[in-house]
Amino acid sequence: MTNNKSPQGIQSLQLGINIIDVFLEQGRPLKSSDVQELTGMTKSNLYKYLYTLTQSGILYRDPVQNAYSLGSRLIEYGNAALGNMDIIGRIIPHLKDISQQTSLTTLLAIWSHDGPVIAHIWNANYGINIGAQIGAKLPLLSSSGKIFAAFMNETEAREWELRELSKLTEVKRKTFIAEREEIEKNKFTYAVEPLIEHISSFSVPLLDFEKNLLGALTIVGFTPLIPTNADDEISQYVIRQANKVSASFGHRP
The missing domain is CATH 1.10.10.10 (Winged helix-like DNA-binding domain superfamily/Winged helix DNA-binding domain)
Structure with a gap:
């Protein structure tokens, strides 16, 4: 048997x-x-x-x-x-930490079917009006919008970019196209008062292990308080935090 x-x-x-x-x-x-x-x-x-x-x-x-x-x-x-994977849930603690360390508002922008939208906001100053709320679509010339145009290559993103470019003057189109190469190189971009007067922002990309764009980490505040380049102390701190988030999704610079 x-x-x-x-x-x-x-x-x-x-x-x-x-x-x-x-x-x-x-x-x-x-x-x-x-x-x-x-x-x-x-x-x-x-x-x-x-x-x-x-x-x-x-x-x-x-x-x-x-x-x-x-x-x-x-x-x-x-x-x-x-x-x-709960992308937003993983990033929220970093938004809070950055906001507390910089005393500036932080937000996460992610891709929707027809453009980037605000997925989460952590307000450092609840009296500040950043000109948008969770779920709001962001234009191409916002700092978040520039990040998506520079790092997202899907067909939907290219179509969105073309639609957005068609709304701009020829001068603004040329300026943005010239700026995009620097954004890709530095992984940093700045926007002067893109949505509301006196409020500016800068953004850095969040990437996964295949270098796909997960979202844009954006810092918002009164224009004089927002760094205009990647070498600023605040910019460097935010870039380090963004690198930590990207590393948690397998990204290796």
Whole structure:
């Protein structure tokens, strides 16, 4: 009589997969205590798994919130992590930190089907009117709009850019086309009062492991307070924060 035994699995590997599954099912960043409650693992054993998964890039640990989420390595594997990645949720803590450090308003712009829109705003000064709200579409000559024109190559983005260019004078079109090369080179752009008088902004790109544009990180404030170049101390601080965000999505400069 033949004994058909099921093959033995690797228990430690299965435990690691179970931890990843918890993040897929929850669809949000989790603290280690959350993971412990959901998996039933001991604290000491769970720490080893979280450390290993984070070191390998399968999980990402947000140093500000001390919470974990699916990491860039899973994006590279092309599995379900991409569909469950909370881009806005991951970036919000950085918006808050930048706003607190600079005393300026920060916002995240992402792509919609027909142009960039504001996805989140962190106000440093609740009395300031930046000329737009969450969900507002942004024009080409806003600093966020310039970032999308410079770094997004999808057909929709090119069509949007052409429509926006058609609204401009010939002088403004030529000025922007000449400026775009510098934006691509420096990964920085500045806009003087694009939406409302006395309020200006600068933006930097957020990129993933394939150098695709995730969004534009934009700093807004009264015109005299906004840096006009990438060498300014505030600009450099924001660029470093943007690089951290991009690195969490697998981007390597």
